[in-house]
Amino acid sequence: MKKHTIFLMLILGIYLISCNSKTQNQKQKTVCDSLEISASEHLVDATLWFQKSAEMRALYYQCYNYAKIALDKQLKKQKEKTKNVVILDIDETVLDNSPYQSMLIKKGLSYTSETWKEWTKLAKAKALPGSVEFTNYAKSKGCEIFYVSNRDIDEKDATIKNMNNENFPFADEKHIYLRVNKESSKIPRFKQIAKDYQILLFVGDNLRDFDEIFANRSNNYGFNVVDSLKNKFGDKFILLPNPMYGEWEKAIYGGAYPNEKEKNKLRKKALQSF
Numbered sequence: 001m002k003k004h005t006i007f008l009m010l011i012l013g014i015y016l017i018s019c020n021s022k023t024q025n026q027k028q029k030t031v032c033d034s035l036e037i038s039a040s041e042h043l044v045d046a047t048l049w050f051q052k053s054a055e056m057r058a059l060y061y062q063c064y065n066y067a068k069i070a071l072d073k074q075l076k077k078q079k080e081k082t083k084n085v086v087i088l089d090i091d092e093t094v095l096d097n098s099p100y101q102s103m104l105i106k107k108g109l110s111y112t113s114e115t116w117k118e119w120t121k122l123a124k125a126k127a128l129p130g131s132v133e134f135t136n137y138a139k140s141k142g143c144e145i146f147y148v149s150n151r152d153i154d155e156k157d158a159t160i161k162n163m164n165n166e167n168f169p170f171a172d173e174k175h176i177y178l179r180v181n182k183e184s185s186k187i188p189r190f191k192q193i194a195k196d197y198q199i200l201l202f203v204g205d206n207l208r209d210f211d212e213i214f215a216n217r218s219n220n221y222g223f224n225v226v227d228s229l230k231n232k233f234g235d236k237f238i239l240l241p242n243p244m245y246g247e248w249e250k251a252i253y254g255g256a257y258p259n260e261k262e263k264n265k266l267r268k269k270a271l272q273s274f
């Protein structure tokens with residue numbers, strides 16, 4: 001075979017390989033482009049972690065064990081006898097609603113208050129690890145418990161039933177404060193309780209379960225406010241982990257909830273890489 005024929009065959013070979021690889025890449029790209037993003041696909045890992053990781057259980061125990069120590073410290077600090085109270089949030093603080101997140105993932109749905117209320121109406125949420133023990137411990141120390149939650153007032157009966165089924169103390173009409181008129185700030189309810197009680201401790205999975213100072217995350221995701229109050233955590237505030245949803249997520253979307261495609265874009269944009 002002549003030299004120039006071999007050379008031509010070599011060029012042809014390289015060209016064919018490159019064409020094949022281009023076709024593969026294009027195919028791959030077409031598949032990726034055509035993938036529809038399921039509305040709740042991003043919740044898979046967080047929900048699995050919440051439901052299936054032993055670390056999650058350990059972390060809840062750790063927080064509630066520490067809540068007992070923090071409560072004892074607060075009680076020791078008291079100089080005069082007062083009516084004491086511990087305030088806890090409900091969802092992802094004492095009750096586990098992760099089956100609702102799983103339903104969203106499996107059906108490819110986003111959160112709506114209608115589907116949420118279908119879930120809470122069942123009154124089937126399980127108590128989170130350590131929560132029943134802690135609330136009973138606080139009761140044994142002479143504290144009353146108030147549950148301040150942003151569930152709507154029309155969820156009250158089912159919530160009381162659910163919490164009684166799970167053996168929470170003070171799960172009654174008087175001690176469960178739900179949201180009225182879509183008012184998401186808990187401050188007016190805290191103030192109402194503070195008229196008659198000394199609030200010793202707050203327990204929640206969202207910083208707004210403690211104070212509205214944490215509501216605005218427009219500056220550095222709210223990190224600076226948390227840093228400025230770091231001594232309050234483990235002292236007056238006990239925070240539980242919730243990787244599934246919360247105020248932190250809204251901060252990633254710039255303080256609003258856009259459509260799913262836009263949310264997906266903003267989640268990727270917020271990721272810090274190298």
Ligand SMILES: [Mg+2]
Pocket residue numbers: 089090091092093204205206
């Ligand atoms: Mg909560």
